[in-house]
Amino acid sequence: MASSHAESPGAAGRPLTDFEQVLLGVIADEPRSGYGLKKLFNSSPASVYQPSPGALYPALRRLEERGLLHADKQISSGRRTLRLYQVTESGLTVYREWLRQPVVPETVGSDLGQHLMRFSLMENYLERAEVIAFLMDLGDALDGFVRGMEQFVAARQGTLRQHALLAIEHGVVIHRASLDWVRSAMAELAEAPSVP
Amino acid sequence: MASSHAESPGAAGRPLTDFEQVLLGVIADEPRSGYGLKKLFNSSPASVYQPSPGALYPALRRLEERGLLHADKQISSGRRTLRLYQVTESGLTVYREWLRQPVVPETVGSDLGQHLMRFSLMENYLERAEVIAFLMDLGDALDGFVRGMEQFVAARQGTLRQHALLAIEHGVVIHRASLDWVRSAMAELAEAPSVP
DNA sequence: CCCCCCATGTAACATGTTACATGATTGA
DNA sequence: TCAATCATGTAACATGTTACATGGGGGG
Numbered sequence: 001m002a003s004s005h006a007e008s009p010g011a012a013g014r015p016l017t018d019f020e021q022v023l024l025g026v027i028a029d030e031p032r033s034g035y036g037l038k039k040l041f042n043s044s045p046a047s048v049y050q051p052s053p054g055a056l057y058p059a060l061r062r063l064e065e066r067g068l069l070h071a072d073k074q075i076s077s078g079r080r081t082l083r084l085y086q087v088t089e090s091g092l093t094v095y096r097e098w099l100r101q102p103v104v105p106e107t108v109g110s111d112l113g114q115h116l117m118r119f120s121l122m123e124n125y126l127e128r129a130e131v132i133a134f135l136m137d138l139g140d141a142l143d144g145f146v147r148g149m150e151q152f153v154a155a156r157q158g159t160l161r162q163h164a165l166l167a168i169e170h171g172v173v174i175h176r177a178s179l180d181w182v183r184s185a186m187a188e189l190a191e192a193p194s195v196p
Numbered sequence: 197m198a199s200s201h202a203e204s205p206g207a208a209g210r211p212l213t214d215f216e217q218v219l220l221g222v223i224a225d226e227p228r229s230g231y232g233l234k235k236l237f238n239s240s241p242a243s244v245y246q247p248s249p250g251a252l253y254p255a256l257r258r259l260e261e262r263g264l265l266h267a268d269k270q271i272s273s274g275r276r277t278l279r280l281y282q283v284t285e286s287g288l289t290v291y292r293e294w295l296r297q298p299v300v301p302e303t304v305g306s307d308l309g310q311h312l313m314r315f316s317l318m319e320n321y322l323e324r325a326e327v328i329a330f331l332m333d334l335g336d337a338l339d340g341f342v343r344g345m346e347q348f349v350a351a352r353q354g355t356l357r358q359h360a361l362l363a364i365e366h367g368v369v370i371h372r373a374s375l376d377w378v379r380s381a382m383a384e385l386a387e388a389p390s391v392p
Numbered sequence: 393c394c395c396c397c398c399a400t401g402t403a404a405c406a407t408g409t410t411a412c413a414t415g416a417t418t419g420a
Numbered sequence: 421t422c423a424a425t426c427a428t429g430t431a432a433c434a435t436g437t438t439a440c441a442t443g444g445g446g447g448g
Contacts, residue, residue, distance in 0.1 A: 017407080035427050045348045045364055046305050046341060055408055057429060082427065109242050116363050123359040131359075145242060152241045163319035163327075166384070167312045168241055170377045177373035181366045188362070213435080231399050251436055253401060278399065 013066060016094070018114050019051065020059055024068060024087060024095045025121040031072075031086045034060055060085060068094055099125055103134065105141035109171075112178060132186055139182040146175050209262060212290070214310050215247070216255055220264060220283060220291045221317040227268075227282045230256055256281060264290055295321055299330065301337040305367075308374060328382055335378040342371050 016024070026032065026040065034057050041050055051059075060083075063069040068091035071083040087095065099122055103115065115138055122131050149172045153165065160168070212220070222228065222236065230253050237247055247255075256279075259265040264287030267279040283291065295318055299311065311334055318327050345368045349361065356364070 014406085019407095033427075034429090038427090045367065046302075046344050048306075052409055053429070054410075054431090058407085110244075116366055120359045120363040123357055148242050161319055162385075163316045166377075166381050167316040170312055170374065170381075171241065173373050173377045174370055177369050178366065181362075181369045185362050185366075189358075210434085215435095229399075230401090234399090248437055249401070250403090250438075254435085 016063075016098070017059070018117075019049075019055070020063060021095070021098045022117055022121075023056075023059055024063060024091055025098075025117075027069060027085050028087045028092060028095050029121070029124060031084050033082050033084050035082075036084075063091070067091070096125060100130070103137040103141050105144050108138070108141040109145050109175070112175075128189060132189055135182050135186045135189070139179055139186070142175050142179040142182060146172055146179065149175070212259075212294070213255070214313070215245075215251070216259060217291070217294050218313055218317075219252075219255060220259060220287055221294075221313075223265060223281050224283045224288060224291050225317070225320060227280050229278050229280050231278075232280075259287070263287070292321060296326070299333040299337050301340050304334070304337040305341050305371070308371075324385060328385055331378050331382045331385070335375055335382070338371050338375040338378060342368055342375065345371070 023037065026037065032040065034053075037056060037060075038051070038053070041048070060069065060071075064071055064085070067088055069085045070088050071085050074082045074084050099118060101118075108115065119131070119134065119138075122134065126134075149168060153160070153168055153172075219233065222233065228236065230249075233256075234247070234249070234252060237245060256265065260267060260281070263284055265281045266284050267281050270278045270280050295314060297314075304311065315327070315330065315334075318330065322330075345364060349356070349364055349368075
């Protein structure tokens with residue numbers, strides 16, 4: 001039942017899940033319903049993430065209960081109730097704080113997807129200079145990660161089995177490719193100044 | 197309480213988690229205790245995965261209850277009880293089945309880590325020819341994934357915003373790098389015939 | 393004596409998956 | 421009328437995270 005008591009206005013609580021943050025960001029770009037979000041994710045390139053209804057609807061309710069989202073109960077063209085979500089002001093604040101969070105080098109090895117998601121959502125809310133600074137930090141973190149992996153390999157020269165070594169090299173290769181991407185993205189953004 | 201009733205011998209039940217499979221594989225390589233596994237993961241390159249005790253110990257118990265692992269209760273050098281796990285025969289069977297599972301092209305975009313883990317563990321249990329066949333399939337799947345991404349981009353030429361397009365290109369770049377890795381790994385394995 | 397490492401685990405809590413339930417509307 | 425799509429959600433279950441609890445043993 002939609003408890004209609006507005007929650008903590010400052011939005012201080014347990015930090016949001018990545019998934020919750022992404023929902024917030026997507027809805028900040030454009031109001032959506034649960035079903036609309038489902039369609040959006042389904043149409044995404046080759047299964048980036050397909051949230052199950054049991055994950056999606058409760059997540060939206062949680063965001064609503066925190067006062068970060070607000071649902072307009074609508075009856076779209078005679079249909080049954082459609083809950084069209086919009087971000088509230090505190091939702092927008094939380095979202096922007098997330099976008100501006102610094103890149104933590106230690107997590108870049110396991111969290112690359114989150115950074116990409118953030119980069120993608122940044123387009124409408126951050127200025128070009130901030131985006132470029134973000135990419136710079138991401139590049140540094142990736143560079144450090146690659147160096148760390150290479151040192152790890154060098155330190156265990158000979159002790160690693162062939163497949164383990166190859167698997168680690170896969171990690172190196174992947175992150176070096178990410179780094180190259182960061183550099184080319186920076187170059188592209190630097191020379192084509194589109195209005196945010 | 198360690199219920200000592202041996203479970204279903206054929207090991208038919210809910211399929212194992214990736215994490216459970218990895219535990220099974222690591223223990224198949226060499227008997228380990230919970231703490232030994234913790235140390236092993238901690239020493240892994242730059243936080244591949246750090247299982248929390250609340251994930252690790254219950255997982256080991258589940259594998260034991262299924263009859264896939266067996267614990268020798270030991271008192272190592274006067275210390276408190278140490279549970280040294282070994283794979284049982286049915287555990288080894290399940291493990292080998294996992295190693296031989298075909299590459300599913302649809303999942304390769306989100307599951308690359310699992311395939312790498314499998315590749316790494318294959319070294320001791322599969323023959324060189326099987327490993328190369330696995331890499332061949334993985335390469336085909338990656339190639340298909342990259343083509344699919346490129347088609348996706350081509351189909352929406354112009355409709356994608358700049359950052360979204362760049363993020364997708366990141367996916368392309370990453371998976372192409374993976375594909376290159378697969379090819380070089382195949383070449384390396386083909387010419388250096390070490391005994392499995 | 394105190395601290396850190398060995399070594400196990402539990403409790404509370406949140407979250408996710410799968411599968412099912414419900415009902416309205418549109419088009420063949 | 422029948423099927424598909426729109427649109428919401430719940431129930432059962434398993435799993436994970438964080439934080440805490442417990443206790444022995446070795447070294448400074």
